[in-house]
Amino acid sequence: MSSDALAAGFVRCSSCERLWPAAQPEKAARCGRCGAALAARKPDSLRRSWALLIAAAICYVPANLLPVMIVSGPGGSEADTILSGVVSMFGAGWYGVGVLIFFASITVPVLKMLILFALLVSVQRRWAWSPRDRTRLYRIVELVGRWSMLDMFVVSVSVALVQLGAVATVEPGIGATFFAAVVVLTMFAASSFDPRLIWDATPRK
Secondary structure (H helix, E strand, O other): OHHHHHHOOEEEOOOOOOEEEOOOOOOOOEOOOOOOEOOOOOOOHHHHHHHHHHHHHHHHHHHHHOOOEEEEEOOEEEEEOHHHHHHHHHHOOOHHHHHHHHHHHHHHHHHHHHHHHHHHHHHHOOOOOOHHHHHHHHHHHHHHHOOOHHHHHHHHHHHHHOOOHHHOEEEEOHHHHHHHHHHHHHHHHHHHOOOHHHHHOOOOO
């Protein structure tokens, strides 16, 4: 475990994963293999993750309440939120697309934020719950984060599905901006969290 390596006087490079002897506090150490800065733990990991997660949660509210697309035509304009877009997909018989939009745009962001929230609280409260399982949860969030822009792709697909060429015009709404902010902020929150803190906060038997 990383905490054991630290106790033994070694620091793992976060870039190339090589172990190096811990430098003296007054020295700014760098990895001899890749040149990355060496640190026992990510600086201000919890505070950064909390700030980004709270910002993502705040942006998630307008992302779902404000329209993500606006369709304008001869009969006027109609604005759709993410949820109303899902309802429209089901109403049109496009059940697969509706389920995909609901999963990628509502379920995935909520699960990512809830898991990150639980991980942060578990570290601060020093929960004894299996650190191995919590580390797996973090890896899942990190893996999903690499594909988070799929959420925005789904929104783009939903816009394309109602595109009627010269008959109507489709424009992204302000909700899409907030939704993109949620995606980016949750990705940064996950990357700012140091999973080694899970093991550091676990009581030793």
